[in-house]
Amino acid sequence: MSTRTILFTTIASASLLACSAADQGNATVPANAATAAASPAGAAQAGLPFAITPVAAFDAPWAMTFLPDGRMLVTQKAGQLMLVSADGKTKTPLTGIPAVDSEGQGGLMDVVLHPQFAQNRMVYFSFSEAGPGGKGVALARGVLQDGDKPALQDVSVIFRASPYVEGDGHYSGRIAFAPDGQHLFFTNGERQKFDPAQDPKATLGKVLRLTLDGKPAGDPALTAKGFNPAVWSYGHRNLLGIAFDGAGNLWEQEMGPMGGDEINLIQAGKNYGYPIVSDGDHYDGRDIPNHDTRPEFEKYKVNWTPVIAPAGLIAYSGAMFPEWQGDLFVGGLASEALVRIDVNGTQATKGDQWGMNARIREVEQGPDGALYVLEDGEGGRLLKLTKPA
Template sequence: MIRKTLFAIGLLTTTLLASTACSAQPAAGKPFKETVVVDLDSPWAMTFLPDGRALVTEKDGRMLMVFIASKDRTSSVTATMPVAGIPKIDSGGQGALMDVVLAPGFASNKLVYFSGSITGEGGKGVALWRGKLVEDSRGPRLDGVEELFRARPFVEGNGHYSGRIAFSPDGKYLFFTNGERQKFTPAQDPKMTLGKVLRLTLDGKPAPGNPLVSKGFEPEIWSYGHRNLLGIAFDKAGNLWEQEMGPKGGDEVNLIKPGLNYGWPNASNGSNYDGTDIPDHKPGDGYEPPKVFWNPVISPGGLMIYSGAMFPQWKGDAFIGGLSSKSLVRVHLNGTNAAKGDQWDMGARIREVEQGPDGAIWLLEDGGDSQGRLLKLTAK
């Protein structure tokens, strides 16, 4: 790949990239072809616009509009433009500009929801915003950005923010993940949103009918007892799936149901990093067990449930990015059950998995504090 950078001042700074045919490589032993589309700077999440362009977030607080040209299942990036209007992000440690998801009805309302880690009273935490995507002579930007929600409380530290977003199939509600910030016990505390899956209105308010209000929980809480929730998605039947990082072992895929306690830090199929034991999930312990767990870990990143036609054999299955495992992981979903499928070595930390408009599978390499690539996987 040949990269040419045009330096300019202001919002219209644009990076032009020319790709060559050699960027597409059949992967030995893999049922897909990998194409390196573009190099990015520690990307975190992406979503496709209706016209095939993409919005990509980067760790340091940038959002990019990525212009993608596709032909005969190959793709190249013709330009990237920064999207203005993003609030100041605290990107220390695991902090980042995080998820980005188009609103229900985006074709008419142009609203974009996104999340990130910020500094505030008490320390740091994850926040949720919404803005309107505007494109004119000034370049792409999010106008009228408003903070809809922030985790409670803010605490010291740089880990386990989570910050993943999913909309209910009817488009009425927003599900938002809050990690337990490496503090363990907040996941069981009914007066904190940390270590929880939240159900909100599209304006960021507590959704009516949340299941734990009568038991004294904060009104946003949908489920609790979670650790670091880095993927959440609905399947075609309306089931809500979530994956989270366990401690030393015990990475999980969970079927999220209203009002249930998923156990952390009282139950886990892993152990603490200092070697002390955590009781495993077992029948009758009062905690909802995972549908699938890994020991040793895969370090799960993004979660996508596949619905495309390019890989019909995987329709309805979940795909997970593996960070420390440097892998792409497939989980077979069958109704409300799940089982381990394939795990392909990708040679790099995979932060995000996304389905493209043509049914291709797109990956973002994590990159850590350095470059990470955008990859396109197509059928051989």
């Protein structure tokens, strides 16, 4: 890159190892024991605009979603899908999960309910696995069976990344259902291989659009040009969050290399430039040209250097924090933060960054509009963030 902020220059050498570990989005890091405890009488802690209440603790949690009755499903890196009571006091592992390869950044990843879950009880999830050619990320679904022995039944893999390659990094594996209820979007990281993000035949380094049965339904214009028929956008790195806002805009966040974390507005057929351009550099110090040098590539809406190491993404729509409706929230791994992004239509700017004293792996919105975050690593806690009393 041609320029670098003084701050980044000062800390780059000291933080290289930490940034690299953060880039390993699923690296198991012990949760910080000093993380904030419950706020007395629901009061906000110093410097934070919300009260924090611990709900439960997990073994390297990765993602979560709420059931209609307030219970939760939480994934753990090693391959367990936990059914959790609304108060967090009961955690039951579901049977029926396929074998997971959890080495490196691998693991049981995202979990999302079918748009008609109330009728069909269907749960979608992603995980890394070994297969022909190496390893890759798979998308699966099953039917939640409740009762004394809760399970996912009739589990089937409906889509696999292509190709499977050697290595344990940058699987991505985030899922978002489209507002039309007929499609889902699935992120495939470039697996730390760089070039696949620009390879039209590979799904790696791409945002994919699929039918609810996992059939390719990518951008027709790209398909006509010879792209894999699942590809919706390309030129991405490690896509660890994707979400639709209330206006139907699709937002995505991804980890940059050494610098250059991004928030992107995803549009059909667009090339987001990686690894040809990035506002970060390679970890070995090699320069990557800035986005501004290649205006033919779609540019990020928000960019962080130094990195925050983003994880998880929601577009907030709750009533508890009306001042934040329509804004984006992401967790921060290396930054140990909860990060808010101001959204105005299709534009976005940096908002708040609140220190949480622990790597934040996931952020979710609760049924009552509270924010929920998952700490990363062994003993990683689920924290509920509410309006102060």
